[in-house]
Amino acid sequence: MGLLVFAFAFLALPQQPDLQQSGLQALDHQDYTQAAQIFEKLAAADPKDYTALFNLALAESGLKKDDEAAGHYRQVLALKPGLYEAELNLGIVLVHQHKADQAIPLLQDAARQKPTLARPERYLGQALLDHGDTAAAAEAFQAALRVDPKLAVAELGLGQALLRQNKVEDALPHYKAAAALDPSYKSFQLEIAGALAQSNRQAEAIDLLTQFPDDVGAREELGRLYLASNRPADAVASFEAAVRMSPTTTNQVALASAYLKNNQETDAKPLLERALAANPNDFDLRMVVARIHRDQKDYAVAANGFVQAAGIKPDSVKAWQEAASAFVMAEQYPQALAALDKVHNLNAETEGDFYYRAMVLDKLHNVKPALANYQRFLQLSQGKHPDQEFIARQRSRILEKEASR
DSSP: OOSOSOOOOSSOOTTOHHHHHHHHHHHHTTOHHHHHHHHHHHHHHOTTOHHHHHHHHHHHHHTTOHHHHHHHHHHHHHHSTTOHHHHHHHHHHHHHTTOHHHHHHHHHHHHHHOTTOHHHHHHHHHHHHHHTOHHHHHHHHHHHHHHOTTOHHHHHHHHHHHHTTTOHHHHHHHHHHHHHHOGGGGGGHHHHHHHHHHTTOHHHHHHHHTTOTTOHHHHHHHHHHHHHTTOHHHHHHHHHHHHHHOOOHHHHHHHHHHHHHTTOHHHHHHHHHHHHHHOTTOHHHHHHHHHHHHHTTOHHHHHHHHHHHHHHSTTOHHHHHHHHHHHHHTTOHHHHHHHHHHHHHTTOOOHHHHHHHHHHHHHTTOHHHHHHHHHHHHHHHTTSSHHHHHHHHHHHHHHHHHHHO
């Protein structure tokens, strides 16, 4: 439940001591329904009996009735301002309800009152982390660990707070410490594995991810990292495992990509065909498969794939641009011009589109239009594409001489 295993036993109504005792026994046996019924009666009998209200809130928390519990804890604090147990429990309920801004002042005061206890600092750290104040959260978790160095949840929280500050190196030992103290926290190391991968520390990320052979997310990320590290055979093994655990279209397409990288075209083809047959109108899938063919230098197939994607979303500038690029690479120049015309009609031309149009017109010996498009490209590029700009200047000089003849 995460709340205090605590019930107030004092201030019993003189005329109802047996009823209160029954309620405390029900709480002790986690019979929250009976406890709630008993303490509701006691609270109704004396609305100023904050002990009955507190124990009623405790029972409601056990019943997952957080709204009711929060209301009754607030009533307790109205009757007994600053009561540590009520501040702590209400703060915990508010953290569970993702109301960190309301929880923080309560937990700060609870921590101030009981500096020798780890619990209020641990929940204060969580509230601050949820609120986005990662530096203050780290301080609270550190305070909790000074009191209880073996508090696994505080180690995890400290690691998460540091990771959100992009302090990957500092965060890593805390994730490992949390897992060592409580094996149920081991899977959280997947968070830092992703951060390591994004920090170009693929080898460390791979070492962490291999510890989770039965986690489909870890297998998927491993496959991507292996591909990025030019280890296609390992990528195949990881994606095959991911497909066995979760045969989604995404995983099957990823496996097909790994097969192609590993020169297993025969294995890749049926996966891609099945994926497209099952999802013929999936624009994103069409784009992904077309890009796979493009990366394999199968430009004509890639270009037709981009055109098919554009057929699903005719206003997709990206689909038409990638189709044009693939047609150029396939030396299918009329088709490339047709794709570039689609981009023009969408009023979305970039400097790259002018460059491709210039190249195509140049190849087709349309001198003046080619020259005009090279010049337009140079006006727009302004140093962004130095290699292409060099070619465009060279071709422009040649075409200017041809045009003047």
